[in-house]
Amino acid sequence: MRIEQDIKLGFQDVLIRPKRSTLKSRSQVSLERNFTFKHSKKAWEGVPIVAANMDSVASFAMAEALAKHKVLTAIHKHYSVKDWEVFLSQADKLTLQHMMISTGTSKKDFDKLTDIVGLSPDLQFICIDIANGYSEHLVDFVASVRARFPEMTISAGNVVTGDMVEELVLAGSDIVKVGIGPGSVCTTRVKTGVGYPQLSAIIECADAAHGLGGRIIGDGGCTCAGDVAKAFGGGADFVMLGGMLAGHSESGGEVIEKEGKKYVKFYGMSSKSAMDKYAGSVAAYRAAEGKTVHLPYKGKVDNTVQDILGGVRSACTYVGAKHLKELTKRTTFIRVQEQENNVYGKE
Numbered sequence: 222m223r224i225e226q227d228i229k230l231g232f233q234d235v236l237i238r239p240k241r242s243t244l245k246s247r248s249q250v251s252l253e254r255n256f257t258f259k260h261s262k263k264a265w266e267g268v269p270i271v272a273a274n275m276d277s278v279a280s281f282a283m284a285e286a287l288a289k290h291k292v293l294t295a296i297h298k299h300y301s302v303k304d305w306e307v308f309l310s311q312a313d314k315l316t317l318q319h320m321m322i323s324t325g326t327s328k329k330d331f332d333k334l335t336d337i338v339g340l341s342p343d344l345q346f347i348c349i350d351i352a353n354g355y356s357e358h359l360v361d362f363v364a365s366v367r368a369r370f371p372e373m374t375i376s377a378g379n380v381v382t383g384d385m386v387e388e389l390v391l392a393g394s395d396i397v398k399v400g401i402g403p404g405s406v407c408t409t410r411v412k413t414g415v416g417y418p419q420l421s422a423i424i425e426c427a428d429a430a431h432g433l434g435g436r437i438i439g440d441g442g443c444t445c446a447g448d449v450a451k452a453f454g455g456g457a458d459f460v461m462l463g464g465m466l467a468g469h470s471e472s473g474g475e476v477i478e479k480e481g482k483k484y485v486k487f488y489g490m491s492s493k494s495a496m497d498k499y500a501g502s503v504a505a506y507r508a509a510e511g512k513t514v515h516l517p518y519k520g521k522v523d524n525t526v527q528d529i530l531g532g533v534r535s536a537c538t539y540v541g542a543k544h545l546k547e548l549t550k551r552t553t554f555i556r557v558q559e560q561e562n563n564v565y566g567k568e
């Protein structure tokens with residue numbers, strides 16, 4: 222047994238220190254980034270926020286709504302090839318350029334992925350996602366997907382430490398997805414005791430990935446626009462959001478009426494709800510590691526996206542970053558013991 226003594230930080234442990242700036246207004250800030258990915262050599266331009274590959278977040282309708290803001294959607298893996306075919310027959314190019322195809326790591330997943338990739342040359346991203354990215358099996362799977370699709374931009378995860386980021390980049394990932402345990406409907410830390418505070422995970426993994434020309438997605442734990450700004454400030458190239466984009470008319474969750482009010486069901490992809498739906502039940506050898514919650518219905522996702530982008534733009538003006546790319550360089554985090562003043566309730 223060993224103990225690491227340095228404290229690891231979450232979003233709630235820091236604030237971003239303001240800096241003198243020549244920017245007059247947040248309208249002068251651009252949140253778009255251009256990347257050319259290490260292995261695929263493909264270029265992409267857009268706002269590097271990604272809707273999480275959860276079936277009550279990342280629907281086709283969400284992709285259409287978010288693409289208008291140049292934001293990405295990692296379409297959840299439970300659509301059939303037929304569903305994809307129908308969607309692709311009417312989707313516009315902008316939407317396709319802002320979608321990721323999510324997949325697990327079984328032989329069946331690989332075959333389905335091959336079918337979906339074959340449907341359109343405009344699909345550019347693959348998101349390989351397993352809860353425990355430390356499995357050797359993920360590295361092998363990434364290598365075989367890279368061999369089969371040399372021109373696709375591949376994201377793989379989830380991990381939280383630099384050693385595994387490097388291994389996944391070397392195996393063929395352009396992007397590594399970072400986050401174990403911070404998610405809003407995740408119970409991994411409670412069920413297993415395993416995890417890593419998300420801001421430190423982002424800072425350390427970004428450093429490892431960037432050293433090899435790779436990129437990272439900070440995945441999970443953002444509860445407000447300020448957290449998204451902190452994730453970018455910490456070095457995340459992309460930030461993935463589940464709960465913040467759930468509960469909208471495009472999210473695809475089941476709508477429930479309670480005492481005259483509308484709620485939307487939102488659950489973790491390893492929750493009992495998800496396993497009952499897709500696997501029939503929770504297998505005897507495993508525990509559910511996700512929650513099921515009912516969120517007050519939030520209406521169209523457009524307003525929420527504008528709110529998030531407005532917040533990140535404002536963070537950029539506070540530190541004098543004209544482009545999102547400059548935010549990390551201009552970020553100094555201060556460690557704090559307070560966040561919002563809640564005397565009149567929470568925002």
Ligand code: 5GP
Pocket residue numbers: 273274275352379400402403404405406407408409440441442443461462463464465488489490491492510511512
């Ligand atoms: P959020 O933005 O809601 O805080 O986090 C979203 C992320 O939580 C997802 O992208 C995914 O990595 C993670 N997640 C989703 N469902 C589950 C689950 O059932 N269990 C765990 N451990 N993590 C989950």
